[in-house]
Amino acid sequence: MEEEGQRAAVSWDNSTLAPVDRLRSDRAESPTPGLVEGTEPGAGQKSAMFVHAQSFEDLTGETEEEAQTDAELDKSEGESAEDLKVLVSEKAIEDQCNSISTESRSKEEDVSSEAWRSHRKHVFVLSEAGKPIYTRYGTEEALSSTMGVMMALVSFVEAEKNIIRSIHADGCKVVFLTKSPLVLVGVSRTCQSDKELLRELQYIYYQIVSLLTLTQLNHIFQHKQNYDLRRLLAGSEYLTDNLLHRLDRDPGLLLSAVTCLPLASSARDVVSSSLQAAKAKNLVFSILLAGDRLVTLVRKKEQFLHHIDLHLVFNLVGSSSSFREGEGWTPICLPKFNTAGFFHAHISYLEPASELCLILVSTDREDFFNMSDCKQRFLERLSKRSAYQALKEALKSPTYTVAQVGIPELRHFLYKSKSSGLYTSPEFPIMYQSDEEQERLMGLYQDLHSCLHHPSRPLRSFYRCSEAENLFAWVTSGFELYLCFSPLATKALAVSAVNKLLKWIRKEEDRLFILSPLTY
Amino acid sequence: MGENLPRVPGAQLHSSHSPIRTLRAKMVLLGSSGVGKSSLALRFVKDEFKSASPTVGCAYLTRVVHLSDVTLRFEIWDTAGQEKYHSITPLYYRGAHVALVVYDISKRETFARAQMWLNELQKQYIQGSTVMWLIGNKTDLNQERQVSVQEGRALASDKGLLFTETSALSGNQTTELLLALAHRVYEGVGAQQGGLSEWSVTAQAELHHRERFNPVASCCKVGP
Numbered sequence A: 001m002e003e004e005g006q007r008a009a010v011s012w013d014n015s016t017l018a019p020v021d022r023l024r025s026d027r028a029e030s031p032t033p034g035l036v037e038g039t040e041p042g043a044g045q046k047s048a049m050f051v052h053a054q055s056f057e058d059l060t061g062e063t064e065e066e067a068q069t070d071a072e073l074d075k076s077e078g079e080s081a082e083d084l085k086v087l088v089s090e091k092a093i094e095d096q097c098n099s100i101s102t103e104s105r106s107k108e109e110d111v112s113s114e115a116w117r118s119h120r121k122h123v124f125v126l127s128e129a130g131k132p133i134y135t136r137y138g139t140e141e142a143l144s145s146t147m148g149v150m151m152a153l154v155s156f157v158e159a160e161k162n163i164i165r166s167i168h169a170d171g172c173k174v175v176f177l178t179k180s181p182l183v184l185v186g187v188s189r190t191c192q193s194d195k196e197l198l199r200e201l202q203y204i205y206y207q208i209v210s211l212l213t214l215t216q217l218n219h220i221f222q223h224k225q226n227y228d229l230r231r232l233l234a235g236s237e238y239l240t241d242n243l244l245h246r247l248d249r250d251p252g253l254l255l256s257a258v259t260c261l262p263l264a265s266s267a268r269d270v271v272s273s274s275l276q277a278a279k280a281k282n283l284v285f286s287i288l289l290a291g292d293r294l295v296t297l298v299r300k301k302e303q304f305l306h307h308i309d310l311h312l313v314f315n316l317v318g319s320s321s322s323f324r325e326g327e328g329w330t331p332i333c334l335p336k337f338n339t340a341g342f343f344h345a346h347i348s349y350l351e352p353a354s355e356l357c358l359i360l361v362s363t364d365r366e367d368f369f370n371m372s373d374c375k376q377r378f379l380e381r382l383s384k385r386s387a388y389q390a391l392k393e394a395l396k397s398p399t400y401t402v403a404q405v406g407i408p409e410l411r412h413f414l415y416k417s418k419s420s421g422l423y424t425s426p427e428f429p430i431m432y433q434s435d436e437e438q439e440r441l442m443g444l445y446q447d448l449h450s451c452l453h454h455p456s457r458p459l460r461s462f463y464r465c466s467e468a469e470n471l472f473a474w475v476t477s478g479f480e481l482y483l484c485f486s487p488l489a490t491k492a493l494a495v496s497a498v499n500k501l502l503k504w505i506r507k508e509e510d511r512l513f514i515l516s517p518l519t520y
Numbered sequence B: 001m002g003e004n005l006p007r008v009p010g011a012q013l014h015s016s017h018s019p020i021r022t023l024r025a026k027m028v029l030l031g032s033s034g035v036g037k038s039s040l041a042l043r044f045v046k047d048e049f050k051s052a053s054p055t056v057g058c059a060y061l062t063r064v065v066h067l068s069d070v071t072l073r074f075e076i077w078d079t080a081g082q083e084k085y086h087s088i089t090p091l092y093y094r095g096a097h098v099a100l101v102v103y104d105i106s107k108r109e110t111f112a113r114a115q116m117w118l119n120e121l122q123k124q125y126i127q128g129s130t131v132m133w134l135i136g137n138k139t140d141l142n143q144e145r146q147v148s149v150q151e152g153r154a155l156a157s158d159k160g161l162l163f164t165e166t167s168a169l170s171g172n173q174t175t176e177l178l179l180a181l182a183h184r185v186y187e188g189v190g191a192q193q194g195g196l197s198e199w200s201v202t203a204q205a206e207l208h209h210r211e212r213f214n215p216v217a218s219c220c221k222v223g224p
């Protein structure tokens, strides 16, 4: 194992998508001349970025702050460990019998059972009054007393003028995120850092805000502290469930980036310009997805879509079959853009059985027919060109194998171009085909990611040998790279592989990334 | 079983193109989540049944029905029954020519909810301008029935609406319902001055602009 310190700690989820000029001064010198941010493989031309962080929280560097208070947290650990035992080993749950569950959630699970307790990661959401709002496993009713204990913990520590961040005990980590009017609690047996767990809780918070807006949440709880928010979230639990599943599986959520459908740049440019031409007064973003991959994104000048918001859109579209029939029209809050209001999204597939889903985001709730008209114009333009055929062809091979890269012993990798906020990764090789193995590999990447982005001791590169694989990670101001080798690989081989891989990505970048993003 | 609708002579769902007028009819589906609104809409549009996830926001579908002397283009707004979307539903029932209020015959609470929808609708409508229909869906679940046909019929006649029981799953009464709706809306609303507008491809956007009422009401402003 070898470590290289990095002096200038840049908070990762800011640095990735924030404008170049704002962060350049914070950055350490790039270790590889010629690979400065903006010129790395996959970086867009004209240094224009299609997704871009520009929200209040990014400007104030919220996660940075959280990292700093990490030090304080350790102090409170001793005292809270006792309370945690209560929480973790709670057996008698009185309220169980008066549960009035009318919803037909398939997560009925005995919350006093060993199986329930042994889940790798629990997530709970409660109101500040301690009312249960969401649990990943089991039902909220059955857990109301557990949630009560959690709330007691939160308020106990808050009364001491400490904000409770995390408790470590019994191989179990409990992380708290207070986002008034909600409190989110993660209980994890994984080796993820507090920071990573907090990031996941933040995602869940944004998921809820995206359905209701923060303004509405505040309004509700100001009027009625004791409000049962499950009423308003009823029927949407599956979105949170799926998002949690994605957090365990999707490299994009880990890297704060999205991946593209591999497509010849000539075809992609035609798709983008057809979308660009189909504009309307209140249209802010036009997004074309192929399953979980981005085909292109066209945005209004000066308006940027944050990767978190884009992932929430991916999650919404990917979790619901309701957009399959007809045209969907729904209010959606993009919390990284604006927590106060709803956008209105026109969501429809290009063809009945197609994977291609078009999302047109407007500011006007009366804009349905205008959006529908934009879609028609886009389709008319597109179907006149051969690009549509090329696009449909590309759908048949939405990914590539690591063998195509031609690096011996390399099994898998993740490469993220920081300035474009896009990443590329080959399909999982056969030994990682099963769900368990995929999650294990993702777990390894998460570990590497935690080490590289450690709040107080970030690393620039990291090599680790484990039983089943050797891993190498490298971060520069331009990119982040995570490689998984067979155990036969050596460190020297890993290092030489990096150059080879970067060359290959450079050669393929036209196809794997969006190099010329457009605006209307 | 629900009330059987008579098969209407002279009406066909699929007929060859003829130079007769096409009129637009706005239809809205209302009711609790899970009662089968989207499933009914899919029956109307494709005569298919598929289980799908709950509607997000609203879904828009169209279906053309040919009557003997006119063609109706139903523009169907399939609303989401989930409570969080309740506040936006007025957008969809505003100006509707047909309002279908749906409940699930195997779930009593959806029947209570249907009454609420009826009350809300009746505050908005002048008798005669909208065809309102109460629908008890899921007749295939007769074994688990919680709302009797008599109750459904009584509520409908009390409020002066039409009533049908359907099964989106089996397709029982769904085609008949669509045809009956077409006749009702044409004879009732269509006969009135300015009742139904004529459909042409270009008319779409214009009509929409006419329907706008308060552009300031949309809450999200774009800007830094």
Ligand SMILES: Nc1nc2c(ncn2[C@@H]2O[C@H](COP(=O)(O)OP(=O)(O)OP(=O)(O)O)[C@@H](O)[C@H]2O)c(=O)[nH]1
Pocket: A235, B031, B032, B033, B034, B035, B036, B037, B038, B039, B040, B050, B051, B052, B053, B054, B055, B056, B079, B080, B081, B082, B137, B138, B139, B140, B141, B166, B167, B168, B169, B170
């Ligand atoms: N047995 C039976 N099931 C039905 C029938 N119609 C719909 N369903 C089922 O009921 C469930 C809900 O149907 P949807 O059509 O999605 O209900 P909805 O009213 O659109 O619900 P929201 O979109 O949430 O408002 C699905 O699982 C359907 O398969 C029916 O006639 N009989």
Ligand SMILES: [Mg+2]
Pocket: B037, B038, B039, B054, B055, B078, B079, B080, B081
């Ligand atoms: Mg529905």
